[in-house]
């Protein structure tokens with residue numbers, strides 16, 4: 059894992075204000091990081107596609123996770139038991155037997171409260187709505203706005219000011235969650251996009267599971283199936299298979315990455331809340347008595363991992379949950395925390411990037427009960443239990459506890475895009491993407507200064523060498539068109555860390571110019587040394 063150096067941290071602090079999300083989204087489109095899905099048909103709400111650079115950026119983040127978590131067992135760290143951390147991979151289906159989702163609680167309980175506005179026809183997540191009234195005024199009209207949405211807050215403030223016939227500021231209002239209002243108070247509440255009061259419906263539950271039908275002749279009642287809302291359950295249902303067919307013993311983890319689907323009521327904030335997204339999940343199984351120690355280990359290691367990829371400044375925080383935030387599977391006293399990033403649209407607040415939860419034995423017990431397997435799903439631990447006459451433990455049968463670090467790949471990519479975006483009026487592009495070299499989709503670019511005198515041939519030779527050595531990590535670009543300044547500018551916007559230029563001197567003395575993205579500094583090195591130079595800079 060790379061170091062979390064201060065140099066990698068490019069923060070937008072509360073003092074400097076948030077970066078513009080519109081500008082970041084515009085660069086993402088312009089440079090082929092992210093496109094709206096089905097754009098030529100007007101798009102489809104809550105779905106995003108990755109262009110060439112975005113697809114590689116996402117792959118690099120997924121590969122970094124896979125390498126560090128699965129292949130190196132937490133980068134070779136020892137766990138709280140003093141042993142190397144053992145993780146094995148899995149790749150389970152998106153569609154499973156519907157009983158999986160009944161057992162996990164998703165069919166019955168995976169609901170968001172939502173409110174509709176009869177006037178504006180808008181739909182809102184009820185737990186994201188806040189109400190404001192004039193300070194100390196308990197009878198006047200209430201104006202609803204969307205939490206962490208400055209525009210919506212300002213609109214409500216303006217409407218309240220008009221109603222009170224006064225110029226109101228932030229300090230002149232009281233705010234509270236809309237879910238806390240009584241039906242009488244809701245009747246005098248004006249929706250975020252409405253003019254009249256009383257047009258918001260009471261909160262209603264909305265199941266987030268995407269339903270589909272299995273088979274050509276199936277009907278929705280008898281042949282319904284669900285797209286998975288998390289990859290985690292695919293792991294729980296194979297816990298016994300993995301134990302029985304591999305040589306792993308507790309404590310160990312099973313990891314997988316893959317798509318999950320949630321019919322979010324209000325998908326928004328670019329890719330942050332999408333209806334189709336990818337997760338990177340680990341279910342780490344251990345003896346109940348060791349769960350606390352493993353929870354602390356995973357929480358701290360996952361935080362350090364994100365920091366190591368350049369999210370190292372004050373934009374990243376670790377937040378332990380309050381007891382009233384616990385998920386349905388979490389027990390009182392079992393730890394749950396979020397690793398949160400300060401996105402421009404949550405600024406000055408934070409949004410969840412990864413959750414680390416002590417899920418106790420909830421899921422394994424649920425599957426034991428619903429599958430009818432009962433105690434057969436328990437783990438037999440030959441290293442525990444009372445001692446037999448021969449001095450050896452008799453063994454203990456138990457449901458392991460599970461620590462779950464569950465990260466969002468798309469949210470990780472979004473945080474990396476937001477963090478990397480740096481405005482710099484002193485360079486031709488006006489902006490550059492300061493990606494950590496490990497995730498940068500383009501690792502290097504090779505340019506012939508001009509299209510003559512053997513320079514294109516030399517550039518092609520170096521490009522071929524670098525692609526052979528580094529092509530599995532990202533693009534090695536080459537470009538002969540336009541001025542060298544314009545080519546550097548394009549690479550700055552794409553976040554390419556190093557450009558190598560072949561010029562007249564290359565042909566006489568075998569050296570090339572290296573231009574470094576962040577400092578724009580240039581130096582000359584021997585063309586033969588370029589692979590070693592790049593390997594060192596990429597931390598290989």
Ligand code: GAP
Pocket residue numbers: 287288289290320322329330331332333334335336337339410411412413462464465466467468469
């Ligand atoms: N297995 C536990 C679980 O799924 P979660 O907090 O619901 O927990 C884990 O999801 C991670 O998945 C989140 O931290 C977030 O990064 C990502 N995620 C969840 N819903 C998402 C959505 N609608 N769009 C993008 N990412 C999402």
